[in-house]
Amino acid sequence: MVNNVLVVGGTGMLGYPVVRRLCADGYAVRVMTHNLERARRIFGDTVSLVEGNVTDPQTLSEPMRNCDAVYINLSAKMDIDSYDTVEHQGAANLARIAAERRLERIAMISGLGVDDEDSPHPYISAKVAAERALRECGVPYTIFRCCWFMESLPLYIQGNKAFLVGKQPHPISWIAATDYSAMVSNALRTDEAINKTFHIHGIDKMTIREALELFCAEVYPNVAISSLPLWMLSLMSKFSRRSEMKGFLDFMKYFEHHSEPVVTDDSDRILGPALTSLRDWTVEYKKHMDKEPETVAK
Numbered sequence: 376m377v378n379n380v381l382v383v384g385g386t387g388m389l390g391y392p393v394v395r396r397l398c399a400d401g402y403a404v405r406v407m408t409h410n411l412e413r414a415r416r417i418f419g420d421t422v423s424l425v426e427g428n429v430t431d432p433q434t435l436s437e438p439m440r441n442c443d444a445v446y447i448n449l450s451a452k453m454d455i456d457s458y459d460t461v462e463h464q465g466a467a468n469l470a471r472i473a474a475e476r477r478l479e480r481i482a483m484i485s486g487l488g489v490d491d492e493d494s495p496h497p498y499i500s501a502k503v504a505a506e507r508a509l510r511e512c513g514v515p516y517t518i519f520r521c522c523w524f525m526e527s528l529p530l531y532i533q534g535n536k537a538f539l540v541g542k543q544p545h546p547i548s549w550i551a552a553t554d555y556s557a558m559v560s561n562a563l564r565t566d567e568a569i570n571k572t573f574h575i576h577g578i579d580k581m582t583i584r585e586a587l588e589l590f591c592a593e594v595y596p597n598v599a600i601s602s603l604p605l606w607m608l609s610l611m612s613k614f615s616r617r618s619e620m621k622g623f624l625d626f627m628k629y630f631e632h633h634s635e636p637v638v639t640d641d642s643d644r645i646l647g648p649a650l651t652s653l654r655d656w657t658v659e660y661k662k663h664m665d666k667e668p669e670t671v672a673k
Protein backbone atom coordinates (compact mmCIF):
# COMPACT_ATOMS: atom_id res chain seq x y z
CA MET A 376 0.00 0.00 0.00
CA VAL A 377 1.26 3.44 -0.89
CA ASN A 378 1.90 5.63 2.13
CA ASN A 379 5.24 7.44 1.65
CA VAL A 380 5.19 9.62 -1.43
CA LEU A 381 8.00 11.63 -2.98
CA VAL A 382 6.62 14.60 -4.94
CA VAL A 383 9.04 15.94 -7.53
CA GLY A 384 8.09 19.49 -8.46
CA GLY A 385 5.96 19.92 -5.35
CA THR A 386 6.80 23.63 -5.29
CA GLY A 387 5.15 24.07 -8.70
CA MET A 388 1.85 25.75 -9.45
CA LEU A 389 0.19 22.34 -9.88
CA GLY A 390 2.49 20.33 -7.62
CA TYR A 391 1.80 22.42 -4.52
CA PRO A 392 -1.96 21.62 -4.35
CA VAL A 393 -1.16 17.93 -4.84
CA VAL A 394 1.25 18.06 -1.88
CA ARG A 395 -1.41 19.76 0.23
CA ARG A 396 -4.05 17.19 -0.70
CA LEU A 397 -1.78 14.19 -0.13
CA CYS A 398 -0.86 15.54 3.32
CA ALA A 399 -4.54 16.15 4.17
CA ASP A 400 -5.37 12.60 3.07
CA GLY A 401 -2.82 11.13 5.44
CA TYR A 402 0.10 10.28 3.14
CA ALA A 403 3.61 10.90 4.42
CA VAL A 404 4.89 13.38 1.84
CA ARG A 405 8.44 14.37 0.96
CA VAL A 406 9.03 17.13 -1.59
CA MET A 407 12.09 17.00 -3.82
CA THR A 408 13.35 20.34 -5.06
CA HIS A 409 16.44 21.69 -6.80
CA ASN A 410 15.99 24.98 -4.98
CA LEU A 411 15.86 24.20 -1.27
CA GLU A 412 15.82 27.82 -0.16
CA ARG A 413 12.75 28.64 -2.26
CA ALA A 414 11.04 25.43 -1.16
CA ARG A 415 11.61 26.39 2.48
CA ARG A 416 9.98 29.76 1.84
CA ILE A 417 6.96 27.99 0.33
CA PHE A 418 6.48 25.14 2.80
CA GLY A 419 8.27 26.26 5.98
CA ASP A 420 8.49 23.13 8.08
CA THR A 421 5.08 21.74 7.08
CA VAL A 422 6.52 18.98 4.87
CA SER A 423 9.82 17.18 4.65
CA LEU A 424 12.07 18.66 1.95
CA VAL A 425 14.95 17.02 0.14
CA GLU A 426 17.33 18.33 -2.48
CA GLY A 427 17.62 16.68 -5.89
CA ASN A 428 17.98 17.65 -9.51
CA VAL A 429 16.29 15.48 -12.12
CA THR A 430 19.02 16.24 -14.64
CA ASP A 431 21.60 14.72 -12.27
CA PRO A 432 20.67 11.06 -11.66
CA GLN A 433 23.15 10.74 -8.78
CA THR A 434 20.99 13.07 -6.70
CA LEU A 435 17.79 11.03 -7.12
CA SER A 436 18.28 7.80 -5.21
CA GLU A 437 18.52 9.27 -1.72
CA PRO A 438 15.26 11.27 -2.01
CA MET A 439 13.44 8.01 -2.86
CA ARG A 440 14.76 6.15 0.20
CA ASN A 441 11.85 4.54 2.09
CA CYS A 442 9.32 5.87 -0.40
CA ASP A 443 6.52 3.74 -1.85
CA ALA A 444 5.68 6.07 -4.72
CA VAL A 445 6.96 9.02 -6.68
CA TYR A 446 4.66 11.62 -8.21
CA ILE A 447 6.23 13.77 -10.95
CA ASN A 448 5.17 17.38 -11.61
CA LEU A 449 8.02 18.66 -13.77
CA SER A 450 7.97 21.64 -16.07
CA ALA A 451 10.58 23.14 -18.34
CA LYS A 452 8.85 26.53 -18.00
CA MET A 453 8.37 27.07 -21.76
CA ASP A 454 12.09 26.84 -22.29
CA ILE A 455 12.39 25.05 -25.61
CA ASP A 456 15.92 23.86 -24.89
CA SER A 457 15.03 22.19 -21.63
CA TYR A 458 11.79 20.41 -22.55
CA ASP A 459 13.80 17.32 -23.37
CA THR A 460 16.41 17.63 -20.61
CA VAL A 461 13.97 18.30 -17.79
CA GLU A 462 10.61 16.79 -18.76
CA HIS A 463 11.77 13.77 -20.75
CA GLN A 464 15.22 12.88 -19.46
CA GLY A 465 14.33 14.05 -15.95
CA ALA A 466 11.32 11.71 -15.87
CA ALA A 467 13.38 8.90 -17.40
CA ASN A 468 16.06 9.33 -14.71
CA LEU A 469 13.40 9.21 -11.99
CA ALA A 470 11.79 6.14 -13.58
CA ARG A 471 15.12 4.29 -13.65
CA ILE A 472 15.84 5.01 -9.99
CA ALA A 473 12.22 4.17 -9.03
CA ALA A 474 12.76 0.75 -10.65
CA GLU A 475 16.07 0.25 -8.81
CA ARG A 476 14.34 1.17 -5.56
CA ARG A 477 11.43 -1.18 -6.45
CA LEU A 478 8.80 1.46 -5.79
CA GLU A 479 5.15 0.43 -5.82
CA ARG A 480 4.04 3.28 -8.07
CA ILE A 481 5.30 6.02 -10.33
CA ALA A 482 2.79 8.69 -11.37
CA MET A 483 3.07 11.80 -13.51
CA ILE A 484 1.12 14.74 -14.87
CA SER A 485 0.98 14.98 -18.65
CA GLY A 486 -1.29 16.73 -21.13
CA LEU A 487 -4.34 15.92 -23.22
CA GLY A 488 -3.12 15.44 -26.78
CA VAL A 489 0.14 13.81 -25.76
CA ASP A 490 -0.58 10.89 -28.05
CA ASP A 491 1.25 11.88 -31.22
CA GLU A 492 4.37 9.71 -31.25
CA ASP A 493 5.78 11.69 -34.20
CA SER A 494 4.98 15.21 -33.04
CA PRO A 495 7.67 17.68 -34.17
CA HIS A 496 6.61 19.98 -31.36
CA PRO A 497 9.18 19.84 -28.51
CA TYR A 498 6.53 20.47 -25.82
CA ILE A 499 4.62 17.38 -26.98
CA SER A 500 7.53 15.14 -27.96
CA ALA A 501 9.21 15.55 -24.54
CA LYS A 502 5.96 14.53 -22.83
CA VAL A 503 5.48 11.58 -25.22
CA ALA A 504 9.00 10.37 -24.40
CA ALA A 505 8.50 10.93 -20.65
CA GLU A 506 5.28 8.88 -20.73
CA ARG A 507 7.11 6.11 -22.61
CA ALA A 508 9.87 6.07 -19.97
CA LEU A 509 7.25 5.51 -17.26
CA ARG A 510 5.44 2.75 -19.17
CA GLU A 511 8.68 0.91 -19.86
CA CYS A 512 10.43 1.20 -16.49
CA GLY A 513 8.74 -1.80 -14.90
CA VAL A 514 7.26 0.12 -11.96
CA PRO A 515 3.42 0.17 -11.88
CA TYR A 516 2.57 3.56 -13.40
CA THR A 517 -0.28 6.06 -13.52
CA ILE A 518 -0.28 8.89 -16.06
CA PHE A 519 -2.71 11.81 -15.92
CA ARG A 520 -3.21 13.52 -19.29
CA CYS A 521 -4.79 16.75 -18.13
CA CYS A 522 -6.83 19.46 -19.80
CA TRP A 523 -6.06 23.11 -19.04
CA PHE A 524 -5.97 24.24 -15.44
CA MET A 525 -8.01 27.21 -14.20
CA GLU A 526 -4.88 28.25 -12.26
CA SER A 527 -3.31 29.25 -15.63
CA LEU A 528 -5.76 32.12 -16.13
CA PRO A 529 -4.12 34.69 -13.79
CA LEU A 530 -0.87 34.18 -15.73
CA TYR A 531 -2.42 35.98 -18.70
CA ILE A 532 -2.82 39.21 -16.75
CA GLN A 533 -0.08 41.79 -17.02
CA GLY A 534 -0.87 45.14 -15.44
CA ASN A 535 -4.28 46.21 -16.68
CA LYS A 536 -4.29 43.89 -19.70
CA ALA A 537 -4.83 40.22 -20.38
CA PHE A 538 -2.92 39.12 -23.46
CA LEU A 539 -4.42 36.45 -25.64
CA VAL A 540 -1.92 35.16 -28.17
CA GLY A 541 -3.39 34.09 -31.50
CA LYS A 542 -7.07 33.46 -32.15
CA GLN A 543 -7.19 30.28 -30.04
CA PRO A 544 -10.57 29.31 -31.50
CA HIS A 545 -10.92 25.86 -29.94
CA PRO A 546 -13.02 25.28 -26.85
CA ILE A 547 -11.00 23.51 -24.18
CA SER A 548 -12.00 22.07 -20.87
CA TRP A 549 -10.86 23.63 -17.60
CA ILE A 550 -10.11 21.87 -14.36
CA ALA A 551 -9.35 23.19 -10.87
CA ALA A 552 -6.11 22.01 -9.25
CA THR A 553 -8.08 21.00 -6.13
CA ASP A 554 -10.19 18.55 -8.15
CA TYR A 555 -7.11 17.17 -9.87
CA SER A 556 -5.24 16.79 -6.57
CA ALA A 557 -8.08 14.65 -5.19
CA MET A 558 -7.78 12.44 -8.29
CA VAL A 559 -4.02 11.95 -7.75
CA SER A 560 -4.63 11.06 -4.13
CA ASN A 561 -7.35 8.55 -5.06
CA ALA A 562 -5.17 7.04 -7.79
CA LEU A 563 -2.36 6.26 -5.35
CA ARG A 564 -4.84 4.45 -3.09
CA THR A 565 -6.26 2.05 -5.67
CA ASP A 566 -4.78 -0.77 -7.74
CA GLU A 567 -7.40 0.06 -10.38
CA ALA A 568 -5.20 3.02 -11.36
CA ILE A 569 -2.17 0.82 -12.02
CA ASN A 570 -0.73 0.89 -15.53
CA LYS A 571 -3.37 3.34 -16.69
CA THR A 572 -3.26 6.57 -18.65
CA PHE A 573 -6.18 8.73 -17.59
CA HIS A 574 -7.67 11.58 -19.61
CA ILE A 575 -8.69 14.33 -17.23
CA HIS A 576 -11.38 16.77 -18.34
CA GLY A 577 -13.05 19.55 -16.35
CA ILE A 578 -16.79 20.20 -16.41
CA ASP A 579 -16.69 23.49 -18.37
CA LYS A 580 -15.59 23.73 -21.96
CA MET A 581 -14.84 27.17 -23.36
CA THR A 582 -12.23 29.03 -25.40
CA ILE A 583 -9.39 30.80 -23.62
CA ARG A 584 -11.04 34.14 -24.44
CA GLU A 585 -14.37 33.05 -22.95
CA ALA A 586 -12.62 31.74 -19.84
CA LEU A 587 -10.62 34.96 -19.48
CA GLU A 588 -13.76 37.07 -19.90
CA LEU A 589 -15.47 35.17 -17.11
CA PHE A 590 -12.39 35.35 -14.86
CA CYS A 591 -11.70 39.05 -15.48
CA ALA A 592 -15.36 40.09 -15.07
CA GLU A 593 -15.31 38.67 -11.53
CA VAL A 594 -11.75 39.30 -10.40
CA TYR A 595 -10.24 42.07 -12.55
CA PRO A 596 -13.15 44.16 -13.93
CA ASN A 597 -10.72 46.88 -15.09
CA VAL A 598 -8.57 44.52 -17.12
CA ALA A 599 -9.06 44.61 -20.89
CA ILE A 600 -8.43 41.52 -22.99
CA SER A 601 -6.09 42.25 -25.89
CA SER A 602 -5.23 39.99 -28.78
CA LEU A 603 -1.64 39.62 -29.84
CA PRO A 604 -1.43 38.01 -33.29
CA LEU A 605 0.92 35.05 -33.60
CA TRP A 606 2.93 36.83 -36.30
CA MET A 607 3.64 39.71 -33.90
CA LEU A 608 4.88 37.39 -31.15
CA SER A 609 6.91 35.57 -33.79
CA LEU A 610 8.55 38.85 -34.79
CA MET A 611 9.19 39.76 -31.14
CA SER A 612 10.73 36.36 -30.44
CA LYS A 613 13.13 36.76 -33.39
CA PHE A 614 14.62 39.81 -31.71
CA SER A 615 14.50 38.36 -28.22
CA ARG A 616 17.27 36.35 -26.66
CA ARG A 617 14.82 34.70 -24.27
CA SER A 618 14.24 31.10 -25.29
CA GLU A 619 11.08 31.15 -23.09
CA MET A 620 9.48 33.52 -25.59
CA LYS A 621 10.16 31.07 -28.43
CA GLY A 622 8.84 28.27 -26.25
CA PHE A 623 5.68 30.24 -25.48
CA LEU A 624 5.16 31.07 -29.17
CA ASP A 625 5.58 27.44 -30.16
CA PHE A 626 3.18 26.40 -27.40
CA MET A 627 0.45 28.87 -28.46
CA LYS A 628 0.92 27.93 -32.14
CA TYR A 629 0.38 24.31 -31.21
CA PHE A 630 -2.92 25.04 -29.46
CA GLU A 631 -4.06 27.37 -32.28
CA HIS A 632 -3.91 24.41 -34.66
CA HIS A 633 -4.94 21.50 -32.46
CA SER A 634 -8.32 21.09 -30.87
CA GLU A 635 -8.53 19.29 -27.54
CA PRO A 636 -9.15 15.56 -27.96
CA VAL A 637 -12.17 14.27 -26.10
CA VAL A 638 -11.29 10.87 -24.67
CA THR A 639 -13.77 8.99 -22.55
CA ASP A 640 -12.25 6.54 -20.10
CA ASP A 641 -13.01 5.29 -16.61
CA SER A 642 -11.28 8.18 -14.82
CA ASP A 643 -14.55 9.48 -13.25
CA ARG A 644 -15.30 6.08 -11.72
CA ILE A 645 -11.76 5.31 -10.52
CA LEU A 646 -10.45 8.78 -9.60
CA GLY A 647 -13.68 10.67 -8.91
CA PRO A 648 -15.17 13.35 -11.15
CA ALA A 649 -14.24 17.01 -11.51
CA LEU A 650 -16.67 19.07 -9.42
CA THR A 651 -15.62 22.69 -9.73
CA SER A 652 -17.04 24.99 -12.40
CA LEU A 653 -14.95 27.86 -13.70
CA ARG A 654 -17.46 30.29 -12.22
CA ASP A 655 -17.21 28.71 -8.74
CA TRP A 656 -13.42 28.63 -8.95
CA THR A 657 -13.32 32.29 -9.96
CA VAL A 658 -15.54 33.31 -7.05
CA GLU A 659 -13.27 31.38 -4.63
CA TYR A 660 -10.16 32.95 -6.21
CA LYS A 661 -11.62 36.42 -5.70
CA LYS A 662 -12.45 35.69 -2.03
CA HIS A 663 -8.91 34.41 -1.47
CA MET A 664 -7.41 37.42 -3.25
CA ASP A 665 -9.42 39.84 -1.11
CA LYS A 666 -8.15 38.05 2.02
CA GLU A 667 -4.53 37.41 1.03
CA PRO A 668 -3.56 39.55 -1.98
CA GLU A 669 0.16 38.76 -1.69
CA THR A 670 -0.29 34.98 -1.72
CA VAL A 671 -2.45 35.12 -4.81
CA ALA A 672 -0.09 37.45 -6.62
CA LYS A 673 2.81 35.03 -5.98
Ligand SMILES: NC(=O)c1ccc[n+]([C@@H]2O[C@H](COP(=O)([O-])OP(=O)(O)OC[C@H]3O[C@@H](n4cnc5c(N)ncnc54)[C@H](OP(=O)(O)O)[C@@H]3O)[C@@H](O)[C@H]2O)c1
Pocket residue numbers: 383384385386387388389390407408409410414427428429430448449450451452461462465484485486487521522523524525527
Ligand atom coordinates in the same frame (compact mmCIF):
# COMPACT_ATOMS: atom_id res chain seq x y z
N1 LIG B 1 -1.08 24.59 -16.77
C1 LIG B 1 -1.85 23.72 -17.39
O1 LIG B 1 -2.99 24.04 -17.77
C2 LIG B 1 -1.36 22.30 -17.64
C3 LIG B 1 -2.22 21.37 -18.25
C4 LIG B 1 -1.75 20.06 -18.45
C5 LIG B 1 -0.47 19.72 -18.08
N2 LIG B 1 0.35 20.65 -17.50
C6 LIG B 1 1.71 20.26 -17.14
O2 LIG B 1 1.88 20.24 -15.73
C7 LIG B 1 3.28 20.27 -15.44
C8 LIG B 1 3.54 21.07 -14.18
O3 LIG B 1 3.14 22.40 -14.36
P1 LIG B 1 3.37 23.53 -13.23
O4 LIG B 1 2.60 24.72 -13.69
O5 LIG B 1 3.13 22.97 -11.87
O6 LIG B 1 4.92 23.83 -13.39
P2 LIG B 1 5.85 24.81 -12.48
O7 LIG B 1 5.03 25.65 -11.61
O8 LIG B 1 6.80 25.45 -13.41
O9 LIG B 1 6.62 23.75 -11.56
C9 LIG B 1 7.58 22.92 -12.12
C10 LIG B 1 8.33 22.19 -11.04
O10 LIG B 1 9.41 21.50 -11.68
C11 LIG B 1 10.48 21.46 -10.75
N3 LIG B 1 11.75 21.36 -11.49
C12 LIG B 1 12.10 22.03 -12.60
N4 LIG B 1 13.35 21.66 -12.97
C13 LIG B 1 13.77 20.75 -12.07
C14 LIG B 1 14.96 20.01 -11.91
N5 LIG B 1 15.98 20.14 -12.77
N6 LIG B 1 15.05 19.14 -10.87
C15 LIG B 1 14.03 19.01 -9.98
N7 LIG B 1 12.87 19.69 -10.07
C16 LIG B 1 12.74 20.55 -11.10
C17 LIG B 1 10.41 22.76 -9.98
O11 LIG B 1 10.82 22.47 -8.65
P3 LIG B 1 11.98 23.28 -7.88
O12 LIG B 1 12.19 24.59 -8.57
O13 LIG B 1 11.46 23.38 -6.48
O14 LIG B 1 13.14 22.36 -7.98
C18 LIG B 1 8.92 23.10 -9.98
O15 LIG B 1 8.31 22.76 -8.76
C19 LIG B 1 3.96 20.80 -16.71
O16 LIG B 1 4.69 19.76 -17.33
C20 LIG B 1 2.81 21.26 -17.59
O17 LIG B 1 3.09 21.13 -18.97
C21 LIG B 1 -0.07 21.93 -17.27
